[in-house]
Amino acid sequence: MSENNMMEKLVSLCKRRGFIFPGSEIYGGLANSWDYGPLGVELKNNIKKLWWKKFVQQRDDMVGIDAALMMNPKVWQASGHISNFSDPLIECKKCHTRFRADTFDQEKCPNCKGTEFTAAKEFNLMFKTFMGPAEEEANIVYFRPETAQAMFVDFPQVVETSRQRIPFGIAQTGKAFRNEITPGNFIFRTREFEQMEIEYFVHEKDWEKYFEYWLEQMKSWLSDIGVDSSKLHYVDIGDGDRAHYSKRTVDIEFDYPFGQKELYGIAYRSNHDLTQHQNVSKQDLEYRDPETGEKFLPHVVEPTFGVDRTVLAVLLSAYTEIEGGRSTTTEAIKESEVVLKIDKKIAPVKVAVLPLSKKDEVSIPAKDLANKLRKYWYVQYDETGSIGKRYRRQDEIGTPYCVTYDFDSLEDKKVTVRDRDTMTQERVSIDDLEKYFKERFED
Numbered sequence: 001m002s003e004n005n006m007m008e009k010l011v012s013l014c015k016r017r018g019f020i021f022p023g024s025e026i027y028g029g030l031a032n033s034w035d036y037g038p039l040g041v042e043l044k045n046n047i048k049k050l051w052w053k054k055f056v057q058q059r060d061d062m063v064g065i066d067a068a069l070m071m072n073p074k075v076w077q078a079s080g081h082i083s084n085f086s087d088p089l090i091e092c093k094k095c096h097t098r099f100r101a102d103t104f105d106q107e108k109c110p111n112c113k114g115t116e117f118t119a120a121k122e123f124n125l126m127f128k129t130f131m132g133p134a135e136e137e138a139n140i141v142y143f144r145p146e147t148a149q150a151m152f153v154d155f156p157q158v159v160e161t162s163r164q165r166i167p168f169g170i171a172q173t174g175k176a177f178r179n180e181i182t183p184g185n186f187i188f189r190t191r192e193f194e195q196m197e198i199e200y201f202v203h204e205k206d207w208e209k210y211f212e213y214w215l216e217q218m219k220s221w222l223s224d225i226g227v228d229s230s231k232l233h234y235v236d237i238g239d240g241d242r243a244h245y246s247k248r249t250v251d252i253e254f255d256y257p258f259g260q261k262e263l264y265g266i267a268y269r270s271n272h273d274l275t276q277h278q279n280v281s282k283q284d285l286e287y288r289d290p291e292t293g294e295k296f297l298p299h300v301v302e303p304t305f306g307v308d309r310t311v312l313a314v315l316l317s318a319y320t321e322i323e324g325g326r327s328t329t330t331e332a333i334k335e336s337e338v339v340l341k342i343d344k345k346i347a348p349v350k351v352a353v354l355p356l357s358k359k360d361e362v363s364i365p366a367k368d369l370a371n372k373l374r375k376y377w378y379v380q381y382d383e384t385g386s387i388g389k390r391y392r393r394q395d396e397i398g399t400p401y402c403v404t405y406d407f408d409s410l411e412d413k414k415v416t417v418r419d420r421d422t423m424t425q426e427r428v429s430i431d432d433l434e435k436y437f438k439e440r441f442e443d
């Protein structure tokens with residue numbers, strides 16, 4: 001399968017099965033905006049929930065916040081986003097299509113084959129709007145281009161209310177907005193996306209130790225969610241390409257079908273952000289060590305995770321095409337079959353209940369069973385089509401387990417549980433089913 005073909009197949013599967021749709025489609029869409037459908041929202045929420053559990057709830061050195069999307073514009077002045085958060089832009093003189101000058105390496109415009117371009121000019125990527133009824137300069141606010149800054153701005157309040165001691169971290173997940181010049185490649189680069197970020201506050205002398213530690217944590221997370229490790233690259237960013245205040249940045253890149261590109265990043269940000277906010281706000285943001293009495297602005301290690309790129313890397317890692325199909329049933333399956341081998345912990349539908357007959361005597365108890373399991377997991381009930389077709393439907397959306405309820409179930413009070421990856425089938429007593437799945441879904 002060619003790599004381009006792979007992207008086309010994935011985008012089409014996502015649309016057809018309700019993972020991700022083009023946004024505003026009935027109005028002809030809105031360039032590069034995507035909506036997560038019924039299965040996509042489950043997958044994305046499962047990823048965010050697992051991340052929060054691993055990095056916030058299961059640790060005593062982490063706390064979360066959920067800040068406002070629009071912040072005082074001085075935040076972006078202090079962080080440097082108003083003056084520096086820009087990409088160089090060139091424009092084709094013939095058709096006026098715009099390109100990012102730093103990544104554009106062609107002689108001719110890909111749109112109209114024109115050969116003349118304007119000189120590069122800096123284009124600020126922040127979205128602006130007005131707060132309140134008057135559209136005046138004084139009322140301009142920006143949609144946050146990253147979630148990170150709120151963790152710095154709220155730092156003193158978190159220290160005061162949470163009684164955390166350094167080293168500790170603040171985490172946040174949420175939307176960020178960037179007016180990207182060249183969005184594209186499905187959900188890889190969009191103008192509205194989600195991030196999961198951590199600012200981990202340390203004493204300067206410890207930054208290297210915690211940088212290594214968090215890099216390992218990021219690797220462990222990628223393994224938890226089943227991202228293909230053979231497609232991951234850890235790229236140390238060279239001196240000239242890092243921000244001046246950072247002594248180390250590592251980009252975690254993934255082999256997407258359209259090339260090796262950034263998935264996540266981790267940066268040592270020194271105490272640059274707190275220093276900037278202290279200077280601009282004129283507030284004391286220093287941390288006071290309760291034991292030594294030392295006062296200082298903590299240094300920061302920042303692991304950052306894009307949610308949408310996580311979804312994409314998970315789907316690309318999970319997508320498995322089996323030519324000629326898997327002989328799950330006696331039916332001859334000629335065309336290829338798709339199995340999404342999404343990790344059980346984040347699969348959108350956890351269990352499908354499939355009665356072997358539509359007759360009430362089987363379908364009613366099967367529905368009851370589905371309702372019982374729904375208390376704990378997202379369950380689908382499906383009684384239409386042959387059992388082979390129903391298995392394939394579930395394989396294609398990555399459902400880890402299918403439960404078939406048959407006439408024997410009425411007698412022996414057992415059901416057949418089929419495993420998506422091994423296709424093994426096992427008879428399990430209905431009374432033991434909750435326990436059976438709990439053992440398999442909970443870590």
Ligand code: ATP
Pocket residue numbers: 146178180187188189190191192193194195262263264265304305306307308309
């Ligand atoms: P890129 O170089 O690809 O533009 P970046 O280095 O600007 O990314 P960061 O500012 O480090 O990205 O943002 C943190 C994370 O947010 C990225 O690692 C990525 O996962 C995600 N991200 C950034 N920009 C976008 C976007 N336009 N669409 C989707 N996800 C994004």
